[in-house]
Amino acid sequence: MPSIFDKPYEPKEHEENIYRIWEESGFFNPDKLPPPTARQAGNREKTFTIIMPPPNANGHLHAGHTLFITLEDIMTRFERMRGKKTLWIPGADHAGFETQIVYERELEKQGRSRFGMDPQKLYEEILTFTLENKKYMEADVRAMGASCDWSREKFTLDPEIIRETQRTFKQMFDDGLVYRGNRIINWCQKHQTSLSDVETEFREQNDPFYYIKYGPFTIATSRPETKFGDKYVVMHPKDERYKEYKDGQRLEVEWINGKITATVIKDEAIDMAFGTGVMTITPWHDAVDFEIAERHGLEKEQIIDWRGKLLPVAGEFAGMKIKEARSKIVEKLKEKGLLIKIDENYQHNVKVCYKCENLIEPQIKEQWFVKMKPLAKLAIDAVNDGKIKFIPENYKKIFLYWMENTIDWNISRQIVWGIPIPAKLCEKCGVGFPDLENKINKCPKCGGEAVADTDTFDTWFSSGQWPYLVLGYPDNKDFKTFYPTDIMETGHDLIFRWVPRMVIFGLYRAKIIPFHTVYLHGLVNDAKGKKMSKSKGNVINPLELSKKYGTDALRIGLIVGNTPGTDLALSEDRIRGYKNFANKIWNATRFVLMNSSDIDRSKKPEITVEDQKLLDELKMISEDVTTDMENFRFYLAAEKLYHYFWHAFADKIIEASKEKIKNEDKSIILSAKWTIFEILSISLKLLHPFMPFITEKIWQEMGNKKLLMVESWPATADKQK
RNA sequence: GCGCCCUUAGCUCAGUGGUAGAGCGUUCCAUUCACAUUGGAAAGGUCGGAGGUUCGAUACCUCCAGGGCGCACCA
Numbered sequence: 001m002p003s004i005f006d007k008p009y010e011p012k013e014h015e016e017n018i019y020r021i022w023e024e025s026g027f028f029n030p031d032k033l034p035p036p037t038a039r040q041a042g043n044r045e046k047t048f049t050i051i052m053p054p055p056n057a058n059g060h061l062h063a064g065h066t067l068f069i070t071l072e073d074i075m076t077r078f079e080r081m082r083g084k085k086t087l088w089i090p091g092a093d094h095a096g097f098e099t100q101i102v103y104e105r106e107l108e109k110q111g112r113s114r115f116g117m118d119p120q121k122l123y124e125e126i127l128t129f130t131l132e133n134k135k136y137m138e139a140d141v142r143a144m145g146a147s148c149d150w151s152r153e154k155f156t157l158d159p160e161i162i163r164e165t166q167r168t169f170k171q172m173f174d175d176g177l178v179y180r181g182n183r184i185i186n187w188c189q190k191h192q193t194s195l196s197d198v199e200t201e202f203r204e205q206n207d208p209f210y211y212i213k214y215g216p217f218t219i220a221t222s223r224p225e226t227k228f229g230d231k232y233v234v235m236h237p238k239d240e241r242y243k244e245y246k247d248g249q250r251l252e253v254e255w256i257n258g259k260i261t262a263t264v265i266k267d268e269a270i271d272m273a274f275g276t277g278v279m280t281i282t283p284w285h286d287a288v289d290f291e292i293a294e295r296h297g298l299e300k301e302q303i304i305d306w307r308g309k310l311l312p313v314a315g316e317f318a319g320m321k322i323k324e325a326r327s328k329i330v331e332k333l334k335e336k337g338l339l340i341k342i343d344e345n346y347q348h349n350v351k352v353c354y355k356c357e358n359l360i361e362p363q364i365k366e367q368w369f370v371k372m373k374p375l376a377k378l379a380i381d382a383v384n385d386g387k388i389k390f391i392p393e394n395y396k397k398i399f400l401y402w403m404e405n406t407i408d409w410n411i412s413r414q415i416v417w418g419i420p421i422p423a424k425l426c427e428k429c430g431v432g433f434p435d436l437e438n439k440i441n442k443c444p445k446c447g448g449e450a451v452a453d454t455d456t457f458d459t460w461f462s463s464g465q466w467p468y469l470v471l472g473y474p475d476n477k478d479f480k481t482f483y484p485t486d487i488m489e490t491g492h493d494l495i496f497r498w499v500p501r502m503v504i505f506g507l508y509r510a511k512i513i514p515f516h517t518v519y520l521h522g523l524v525n526d527a528k529g530k531k532m533s534k535s536k537g538n539v540i541n542p543l544e545l546s547k548k549y550g551t552d553a554l555r556i557g558l559i560v561g562n563t564p565g566t567d568l569a570l571s572e573d574r575i576r577g578y579k580n581f582a583n584k585i586w587n588a589t590r591f592v593l594m595n596s597s598d599i600d601r602s603k604k605p606e607i608t609v610e611d612q613k614l615l616d617e618l619k620m621i622s623e624d625v626t627t628d629m630e631n632f633r634f635y636l637a638a639e640k641l642y643h644y645f646w647h648a649f650a651d652k653i654i655e656a657s658k659e660k661i662k663n664e665d666k667s668i669i670l671s672a673k674w675t676i677f678e679i680l681s682i683s684l685k686l687l688h689p690f691m692p693f694i695t696e697k698i699w700q701e702m703g704n705k706k707l708l709m710v711e712s713w714p715a716t717a718d719k720q721k
Numbered sequence: 722g723c724g725c726c727c728u729u730a731g732c733u734c735a736g737u738g739g740u741a742g743a744g745c746g747u748u749c750c751a752u753u754c755a756c757a758u759u760g761g762a763a764a765g766g767u768c769g770g771a772g773g774u775u776c777g778a779u780a781c782c783u784c785c786a787g788g789g790c791g792c793a794c795c796a
Contacts, residue, residue, distance in 0.1 A: 008758060197793065209796095221796065234796090271795050279796045288794050348795080394725065398791075401724070407793065496791085529733080529789090561734050561743075565726085567789085569733050573745050580758045591755035635735075639743065654755075 009586035011550025011579075015693045019142055022696070027710050028149045030085045039712035040083025047087065048079035049485040051467050051515075052148060053498075054091030054156060057130045058099045061140040063524040063532065063570060064491060066542040067562075069144045070555045071521055071634065072489050076147055077689040078629050081713040087482050088148040089470050090141060092134050094157045096418035096459035097199070101191070101355055103129055103417070115192070119416045119454070126417045127157075140543055145551050145692045147709065152478070154470045156462060157419070161469050165462040166422040168509050169368075170434040177371050177508075178411075180432035184283075184290040185410050187363040188353040189308045193414040194367060195353065196458055197407070198497045200360050202349040209346030210330060211276075213338045215253030215262060217242075220275040222346060223282075224333065225325045228256060228314050229301040230280035234292060237266040239277050254338070256329060257315040267292050285362050304361060366430065367412040368421060368455075376403045378507040379500060388503065391519045391632050392565040395495055402496050411458045418456030426450050464501025467514035474510075485515045492520040492565055519632055520565050524558075527571035545575050552691035553578035559690060560638045581642060582694050585687070588650045589698045592680045595661060596673040604674065606667055611675040614653055618644075618679055622715035625686055638690050645683050653679065682714045 026032035036044045050072050055065050072088060080086040103126045104114055114122055134155070141148070154161060172178040185194040207222045217233055233251075235242045249264040262280075269292055270277060283293035283300040293300055305311055310325050312318045317325045333339040351360040380403050382388055383396060390396040412421065424435045428448025433440075435450075443450045462469075467488070471479040484506070490498065499518055506514030525531055526538040533539065546554045557575040562568050599605075607615070621644050628637040653676065660672035681702070688695040688708050699708035 008756075202792085219796080223796090269794060269796095274795045281796080286796075288796070291794080351793095392726095398725065402792080405793080492790090527733080557744095563735075566734090571733070571745080574733075576758085577744060580756095583756070583758045587756035587759090589755080594755070639735075643743080650756085651760080655760095658754080 007587070007590070009550075009583045009694065011552065011582065011693065012547060014697045015143070015145075015551055018693050018696050019145065022147065022707065022709060023142075023150070025707055025709075027080075027707065028088075028147050029151055030087045030149070033080070033085065034706075034710055036083045037712045040081075043083030044085055046084045047482055047486075048076070048084040049086075049482040050076060050088045050487050050489060051470055051485055052088060052090045052146075053488075053490045053494075054093035054154075054463070054466065055137050055141070056095040056098060057092040057134040057137055057155065058095060058102050059133050060136050061144070061542065063540055063542045065140070066144055066546075066554065067521055067524050067558050067568070068489055068491065069141060069146050070558050071519070072487075073144070073146050073148075073555075073692070074559070074629075074634055074689040075487060075489070077692060077709060078713065080147070080709065081685065081688065081711060083712065087152070087478075088146070090138075090146065090148040090150060090153045091466070091470060092137060092153070092155045093463065094130060094155065094417065094459075096456065097191075097193070097195075097355070097413065097415060098459075099126060099130060100415050100417040114416075123416045143543060143546060143551060145555065147692070152470075156459075156466070160472070161462065162419050164469050164473065165419050165457065165465060166436055168465060168505065169422060169457070169461075170436055171509070172370065173434050177375065179369055179371065180366060181369045181408075182364060182366045183369065183408070183410075184287050184362050185365050185367055186351065186360045187306065187365070188356065188358065189306070189361055190356045190358045191353065191415070192306065194363075194365060194410055194412060195360070196410050196460070198460075199354050200351045201354045201357075203352050203357070204347060205350050206345055206347050209343040210333075211340040211343070212333060213340055214255070214278075214280060215251050217278045218276045218340055219278055219280050220343075221279075222348065223285075223326075224256075224329045225310065225314075225317070225322050226282045226285050226303050227280065227329075228310075228317075229284070229303050230255075230282055231260055231262050232265050232293075232296075232298055233262050233278060233280050234265045234267050234270055235278045236268060236270040236272045239270070239272050241277065254336070256332060256336075256338075265292065265296055265298070267295065284364050287362055290362070290364070300364060302364070304363075306363070308361060366432075367410050368423070368432070368453075370409040370411055370461075372406040372408050375504045375508060376406045376500075379403050379503040382503060382507060382513050387513050388515065389517045391517060392563075395492065395518070395520055395565065398495060399500065403500055406500075409458075411461045412453075412455040413458055414455055416456065418459065419462050421453045421455050421457055423453040424450035425453050460497060460501050463498060465505045465509065467502055467506060468510040479510075483510065484513050487517050487519055488515040489519040489521065491523060493523065495520060522562070522565055522567035524568050524570050527569055527573075529567065529569040540570055540572075545572065549575045549579040550582055550693070552582050552694050555692075556581070556638055556642070556690045559634050560642065562635050564632060581646065582691065584646055584650055585684075585691075585694055585698070588645070588654060589680060589701070591654055592676050593702065595657075596677045599670060599673050599677070601674075601677065605670040607675065608668060608671045611671045614675055615678065617648075618682055619715070622682065622686060626713070626715040629689075634690075641683070641686055641690070645687065649679055649683060684708060685711055685714045 052072060055061060076086055076088040107114060169178060186200050187194055209220055209222050210224055211218055211220050214233060221227060245264045247264060247266040251262045252259055253262045269288060281289035281292055283289045283298060284302045285304060301313060303311060303313055308322055310317050310320050317329060352358060353360055380400060383400060422434055422436050423432050424440055425432045426443035426446060426448045429443060429446040431443060431445050441450055467485055468479060468483055471483050473479045502514050506512060526540060530538060553575050557578040625637045625640055657672045657676050661669050663669055684695045684699055696708045
C-alpha cells in the first residue's frame with residue numbers, strides 16, 4: 001500500500017483507489033450523506049443541484065469536458081462541505097446527428113453506407129456502438145474525480161425520457177405551439193437531412209458574380225443555376241429608376257431556355273443600393289425570396305433536387321450537378337447575348353453544414369416547427385425579472401438579443417438515430433397530427449390513410465428538456481426536491497443551441513425556470529490559443545495529461561486564471577507546474593507529520609501570540625477564498641490557495657517552525673507543532689474542491705476517520721459560530 | 722453590416738481610481754535540511770494609440786487601430 005512516506009507523490013498510484021472509496025461511501029448521493037457537523041448545521045435542508053451537461057456517449061472525453069467537469073465538481077464539493085444536500089447528476093447523450101455522423105464514418109471504413117440500410121437495423125447498430133462507447137466516457141468522468149451521483153445517471157434515450165419528450169410534443173401541438181409547415185429549411189445534401197439554423201454556419205467565400213440581362217432589366221446573381229424558374233422580377237416600391245414598371249405588370253422576356261412571362265413585384269426587402277436594385281427570385285432555394293413569395297402569394301417551384309441535381313425545369317441541363325451546370329449555363333447565356341459582365345471577386349457569406357462544411361441548399365419541405373415567439377416571451381421575461389443570472393453578465397444581453405429575434409424552429413430530422421416524432425401523416429391530404437399510442441390509422445380530417453412520420457426530433461428538442469426530465473418530471477420526488485436546479489454550467493458556444501431551449505421548455509412544461517444561474521466557461525484551445533482540431537493536429541488529450549501529471553494538477557491547471565467566458569490556452573508546461581505543486585503539498589505534509597506525531601491532537605495547547613497570528617491570517621484567507629467561491633471566482637480562489645500554501649505556509653511558516661521546535665521552552669514547541677498541523681488541516685479542506693485526490697489521500701494518512709469530502713468547510717459561511 | 726469580447730513582462734493570462742501581479746520561460750547563487758518536481762536572488766512592462774472626466778487612470782467615458790467570436794434580409 002503506497003503511503004505518505006514514499007516519495008515523490010505519484011498520482012496514478014492513488015487516484016483510482018481514492019475514487020473507489022468515495023464512490024463506495026455513497027456520499028455522492030445526497031440521500032446518503034452523513035449527518036451534518038455542528039458547523040454544517042442547518043445547511044442540510046438546503047439543496048444544491050447541478051445537472052451535468054451530458055457528454056456524448058459516443059467516445060472519450062475531450063479537453064472541454066474536463067474543464068466543465070472540474071468546474072462543476074468544484075462547485076459541488078464546495079457546497080457539500082458546507083453541508084448542503086448536494087446533487088450532481090451525470091448523464092450520457094445519444095447526440096443524435098453527431099453520433100450518426102460518427103457512425104457513418106465507421107460505416108464508410110467498412111465500405112458501407114447508411115443509405116439503403118433498413119432504418120431499424122441501422123438504429124440498432126448505432127445503439128450498440130453508443131452503449132459500447134458510453135463506458136469509456138463514464139470511466140473518463142470518474143478519472144476526473146467527478147463527485148456525481150451515478151445512481152441517478154440517465155441516458156437521453158432512456159424510455160421515460162423518450163416518453164416525456166413525446167408528450168411535450170403532443171402538449172405543444174394541442175396548445176398550438178407546434179405546427180406542420182411547408183417552409184424553407186436548411187438542407188444538407190451530404191447528410192440528407194434538414195438542420196436548424198444553429199446547426200449551420202456562415203463561411204466567407206469568393207465567387208464570380210454574374211450580371212445578366214432579364215428583359216429590360218439587369219439582374220445579378222452568384223447562382224445562375226437556380227434561375228430557370230425565375231418568373232418574378234422584384235424591385236423596391238420607392239425606386240425612381242423603375243417607377244414606370246407597376247406592381248403586377250407582365251413582361252415577355254427572353255430567358256435561358258426561351259421566352260417566359262415575367263411579373264413585376266414591388267417589395268421593400270430590396271436594397272436599392274445593392275447591385276442594380278432589381279432581382280429575380282427563386283423562392284424554393286432562398287430564404288429571402290421565400291419570404292417575398294409568401295408575402296405576395298407567388299408560386300414556388302423546385303429547381304434542384306435533394307441530391308443537388310437540376311430537375312427537368314432546367315431543360316437540357318436537367319440531371320446535372322450544380323457545379324457542372326453552372327459553367328454550362330453561363331456559357332449558354334453568353335452565346336445568347338444575355339450575359340453582361342462577370343465580377344470575378346465577389347465576396348459573400350454562404351451557409352454550410354456545421355459538421356461537414358458542405359454548402360447548405362435551402363429547400364422547401366414539409367416539417368414540424370415550433371412557434372417560437374410566445375415561448376421566447378416566457379424566457380425574456382424570466383431573464384428580465386432577474387430570475388436567471390448569467391456569468392459572465394454580458395451573456396445576458398447576447399441571450400436576450402437572440403431570443404428577441406428568434407424564428408420558428410424546425411424540429412424534424414431525417415435521421416434514424418434519435419427520438420421518433422410520435423406523429424402520423426395523412427397520405428391523402430398531407431395533414432400531420434400526434435399519435436402517442438400509435439393507434440390512429442385514418443386521417444381525422446379526410447379519412448385517408450395515415451402513416452407514421454419516419455423523422456426524429458432535433459437533439460435539442462429533447463436535451464432542451466433535460467433538467468426536468470433527468471429529475472423524473474412529473475412524478476419523481478427528486479423533481480420536487482431538486483428542481484429548479486442551482487447552476488447550469490456549460491460552454492459559451494451553447495448559449496444559443498442549448499441554454500434558451502432549456503429555459504423555454506422549463507417554463508413551458510415544468511412551469512418554473514430550470515436553473516437560477518447560467519455559468520458559461522470558455523473553450524479550451526491549444527497552447528497558442530488556437531482552436532483544437534484533428535485536421536490541424538493540435539488536439540491535446542486531457543486524459544493523457546491526467547495520467548502523466550495527475551488529475552489534481554490537470555484540474556487546478558485548468559482553473560487558475562481561467563475567468564468565466566474566456567477561452568483558455570492549455571499548455572503542457574502549465575499542468576506540469578501544478579504537478580510540482582501537488583508534490584509540494586505531499587512533502588510539506590510529510591514534514592508536518594514527522595514533526596507532530598507526538599502531540600495529542602484532541603487537546604488544543606496554549607498557542608503563542610506569534611502562532612495565533614498565523615492562524616488568524618489563515619482565517620482571513622479562508623474567508624476571502626470563500627467569498628470568491630460564492631461569487632464563482634474559482635480562478636482567484638485557486639490562485640490564492642496555491643500562493644498561500646507554497647509561498648506562505650511551505651516557504652515561511654514551516655521554515656520558521658524549524659527554529660521553534662528546537663526551542664527549550666516546551667510550550668513553544670507544542671504550540672508550533674499544533675499550529676502547523678492545524679494549518680495543514682485547514683489548507684487541505686480549502687484545497688479539496690480543486691485537488692480532491694491528493695488532499696483526500698493525505699487526510700486519510702493523517703489518521704482522520706472521516707472522509708475529507710464530507711468534512712466541514714473551514715470558513716465563514718456559517719456566521720453563527 | 723450589426724452585436725459582444727479582447728489588446729498588461731519573452732509566452733499564457735490575472736488585477737486595481739493612487740503610477741503593476743501570477744504561472745511558465747530566462748540569468749546568477751545555494752544544496753547531505755519535508756521537497757532538485759527544491760530554496761534564495763535578479764533581469765524584464767511609458768498596462769494598443771489619441772482625447773476627455775478626476776487632485777490623480779492601466780482601471781471610468783469617447784474616438785481610432787489591431788485581434789477574436791457571434792448573428793436569419795445584400796440577391
